[in-house]
Amino acid sequence: EVRLLESGGTLVQPGGSLRLSCAASGFTFGNYAMAWVRQAPGEGLEWVSSISATDGTTSYADSVKGRFTISRDNNKNKLFLQMNSLRVEDTAVYYCATYSASWHVPEFDYWGQGTLAIVSS
Amino acid sequence: QMTQSPSSLSASVGDRVTITCRASQNILTYLNWYQQKPGKAPKLLIDSVSNLQSGVPSRFSGSGSGTDFTLSISDLQPEDFATYYCQQSYTTSPITFGQGTRLEIK
Numbered sequence: 001e002v003r004l005l006e007s008g009g010t011l012v013q014p015g016g017s018l019r020l021s022c023a024a025s026g027f028t029f030g031n032y033a034m035a036w037v038r039q040a041p042g043e044g045l046e047w048v049s050s051i052s053a054t055d056g057t058t059s060y061a062d063s064v065k066g067r068f069t070i071s072r073d074n075n076k077n078k079l080f081l082q083m084n085s086l087r088v089e090d091t092a093v094y095y096c097a098t099y100s101a102s103w104h105v106p107e108f109d110y111w112g113q114g115t116l117a118i119v120s121s
Numbered sequence: 122q123m124t125q126s127p128s129s130l131s132a133s134v135g136d137r138v139t140i141t142c143r144a145s146q147n148i149l150t151y152l153n154w155y156q157q158k159p160g161k162a163p164k165l166l167i168d169s170v171s172n173l174q175s176g177v178p179s180r181f182s183g184s185g186s187g188t189d190f191t192l193s194i195s196d197l198q199p200e201d202f203a204t205y206y207c208q209q210s211y212t213t214s215p216i217t218f219g220q221g222t223r224l225e226i227k
Contacts, residue, residue: 035216037163045155045163045206047216059214095162106210107153109174111162 002026002110004096009115016086018117022079022096027110030054030074033099035108036081038092048094049081052103064090086119093117123207125219131227137195140222142207144188151211152190154183157221158203167192168210194224202226 008020020036036048049060049070058070069082079096093114100109122145132138142152150170155163165174170190171183180195194201207219 044221045157045208045218047218050214050216061215100165100168104213105151106213106216107165107168107208108155108163109165111164113162 002098004098004110004112006094006096006112006115009094009117011118011120012086013121014086014088014119016119018083018086020081020083020094020096020115020117022112024077024079024096024098027098029072029077033103033106034070034072034079035097035099035106036070036079036094037097037108037111038090038094039114040089040092043092046092050099050103050106051079057103083117086117088119091117091119123209123217123219125205125207125222127222128220129223129225131225132197133227134197134199136197137193138197138224139194140192140205140207140224142185142190142192142219144190144209144211146211147187148209148211150186151209152183152185153208153210154192155206155208155218156201156203157206163206166205199226 003025005023035050051070067085071080095114096112097108098110100107124143126141154167157163167183182193204221204223
């Protein structure tokens with residue numbers, strides 16, 4: 001059974017930093033691209049960032065480019081999101097999600113339960 | 122950019138409903154649909170316009186190509202009341218979702 005378990009969400013002040021983690025199990029983690037998708041309270045889904053399976057290719061939404069860094073450890077089956085220079089508008093539930101197949105056709109077939117990051121003074 | 126309509130919809134059990142998603146450019150058939158229930162993660166329902174994921178009831182169907190797409194649900198069941206999102210998979214970045222359509226019980 002595929003399982004994705006996010007952690008690291010908490011309350012942080014504007015301008016602060018946070019590191020989210022996603023622990024994966026039940027599949028060959030190193031074979032799949034991964035993504036972070038967020039959802040602000042009462043709002044829709046917003047793609048944040050993606051990372052390829054093995055070659056380290058990354059991509060970011062314009063809203064987080066230069067502030068967030070996605071990474072992964074295929075030996076430990078973990079995905080990370082380093083979030084710096086946080087803004088109030090970054091407040092959201094952050095989901096990690098797996099690409100169902102190819103990096104070139106991004107569709108997300110497994111999702112974690114999400115971790116809530118609150119940016120507030 | 123993906124634009125869904127309506128943003129909310131009220132219907133009764135047994136009804137048939139249709140949700141529309143319009144892309145700002147031709148995305149061929151790279152269009153997926155997700156269902157999200159309150160407090161839960163999204164669930165992939167349909168990929169590539171009309172390919173139902175395993176376990177998704179056949180009352181769900183998708184159609185379209187290019188810029189205009191629809192998700193239809195026939196014979197609505199209580200468990201279908203949720204928010205639905207379209208998402209384009211034509212571009213690897215940015216990956217864009219529609220703003221969502223909330224389907225409520227009338």
